Each structure stands twice: as structure tokens, then as C-alpha cells.
Amino acid sequence: AQSVTQLGSHVSVSEGALVLLRCNYSSSVPPYLFWYVQYPNQGLQLLLKYTSAATLVKGINGFEAEFKKSETSFHLTKPSAHMSDAAEYFCAVSEYNQGGKLIFGQGTELSVKP
Amino acid sequence: EAGVTQSPTHLIKTRGQQVTLRCSPISGHTSVYWYQQALGLGLQFLLWYDEGEERNRGNFPPRFSGRQFPNYSSELNVNALELEDSALYLCASSPGLAGPKNIQYFGAGTRLSVL
Numbered sequence: 001a002q003s004v005t006q007l008g009s010h011v012s013v014s015e016g017a018l019v020l021l022r023c024n025y026s027s028s029v030p031p032y033l034f035w036y037v038q039y040p041n042q043g044l045q046l047l048l049k050y051t052s053a054a055t056l057v058k059g060i061n062g063f064e065a066e067f068k069k070s071e072t073s074f075h076l077t078k079p080s081a082h083m084s085d086a087a088e089y090f091c092a093v094s095e096y097n098q099g100g101k102l103i104f105g106q107g108t109e110l111s112v113k114p
Numbered sequence: 115e116a117g118v119t120q121s122p123t124h125l126i127k128t129r130g131q132q133v134t135l136r137c138s139p140i141s142g143h144t145s146v147y148w149y150q151q152a153l154g155l156g157l158q159f160l161l162w163y164d165e166g167e168e169r170n171r172g173n174f175p176p177r178f179s180g181r182q183f184p185n186y187s188s189e190l191n192v193n194a195l196e197l198e199d200s201a202l203y204l205c206a207s208s209p210g211l212a213g214p215k216n217i218q219y220f221g222a223g224t225r226l227s228v229l
Contacts, residue, residue, distance in 0.1 A: 032215055043204055043220035051215045101170055104157040
């Protein structure tokens with residue numbers, strides 16, 4: 001079965017610093033990978049997705065992620081953190097043979113210090 | 115264009131009661147997914163409906179059930195509520211025949227508290 005591991009349940013950065021949120025997946029077939037963001041008391045918003053096209057994927061709000069097959073990773077980055085980036089971030093893999101059911105990582109809460 | 119809408123936003127129930135949560139997908143979307151986000155357990159897949167039929171279900175007991183209506187809206191029913199059912203229940207929709215590439219668009223969720 002496919003699975004997703006997010007390293008670090010909490011990450012804290014200073015405003016203007018690099019954001020790096022780690023995600024590793026396990027899959028025996030080429031995966032479809034997603035990053036979602038959840039602001040307090042809200043649902044999930046898609047940041048970006050990887051569906052076997054370009055390995056560097058650009059998303060909304062200045063975020064991007066790089067698919068590395070050799071490392072089975074799909075880490076999320078943003079060059080310069082903003083206070084409004086404080087939220088919980090989820091990496092997810094889509095189950096290939098189950099119609100798009102999403103398997104989520106445990107989430108990483110990002111705090112941004114002024 | 116309206117996004118995925120869920121109702122109610124909050125619910126308080128007691129153990130043993132039954133609850134119904136509702137979801138309206140984005141116009142034109144035929145697939146609806148339900149997820150449970152419980153404290154400490156993360157986001158877990160509950161159910162997937164497409165074209166009015168249940169296509170897949172997660173590792174949840176049968177007291178979790180639902181249906182999808184001809185207009186593609188959906189209900190999630192939970193019978194015999196237990197304390198551990200307290201969670202945020204998220205609904206998502208996706209367009210066309212669901213596939214692994216399809217983006218799922220999420221609603222804001224229904225917060226269920228079981229006392």
C-alpha cells in the first residue's frame with residue numbers, strides 16, 4: 001500500500017527565511033502527489049500537484065516542490081516565508097488503482113516568526 | 115462559482131445518537147469524497163461516491179454510511195455515535211470520472227463533537 005511520511009510535525013521559520021517541508025512517499029508505481037494547505041478552521045486548499053510531467057512543480061503563493069524519484073521525495077519549498085504562510089501543510093499521494101483516494105501524511109504545522 | 119459547501123458547520127451530539135452531514139459538490143463535479151480529520155489521527159479516507167454509487171470505502175465500521183443523490187450532493191450518516199467520532203469531517207469533490215490525477219476540492223468541513 002502507498003504511504004506518505006512528513007518529517008517534522010512542527011517547523012518554525014523567521015519571516016523572510018526559506019521554508020522547507022519534507023515529504024517522502026512509498027509507491028511501487030509512478031505516484032500522483034499533492035500538497036495541500038489548511039488554515040485554522042478551514043478546509044484544505046491545493047497548493048500544487050505532480051502528475052508525471054515536469055519534476056519541478058510550481059504552485060500558488062510562491063510555493064514549489066521537486067519530485068525526486070531516486071529519493072522518493074516531494075519536498076515543498078518557498079524562498080521567503082511570509083506571516084500569512086502560517087498554517088498546516090499536508091502531503092498526499094493518490095492511490096493509483098482506487099480512483100483517486102488520497103493518502104495523507106500526518107501534516108506539518110508551519111509557524112512564522114516576525 | 116461556488117465551491118464545495120458543507121452543512122452544518124458545527125454539531126454537538128451525545129453518545130449513541132445518529133448524525134447526518136451534508137455536502138454539495140462544485141457544479142459539474144460527479145465524484146464526492148469524505149474524509150475524517152480526528153485529533154492525533156490525521157486525515158483518513160472514509161468514502162467515495164461517483165455517479166450515485168459507492169465506489170470505495172476506508173477502514174471504518176459499517177455505522178459510517180452515506181449516499182449520493184442524482185444532483186451529486188451527498189450525505190454522510192454516522193449511527194450509534196461514539197466519543198472517538200469527534201472530528202472534523204471534510205467533503206471533497208472532483209470532476210468527471212475520478213482518477214488519480216484529478217484534483218480534489220475541499221469544503222470547510224463539519225465539526226462534530228460527541229459528548
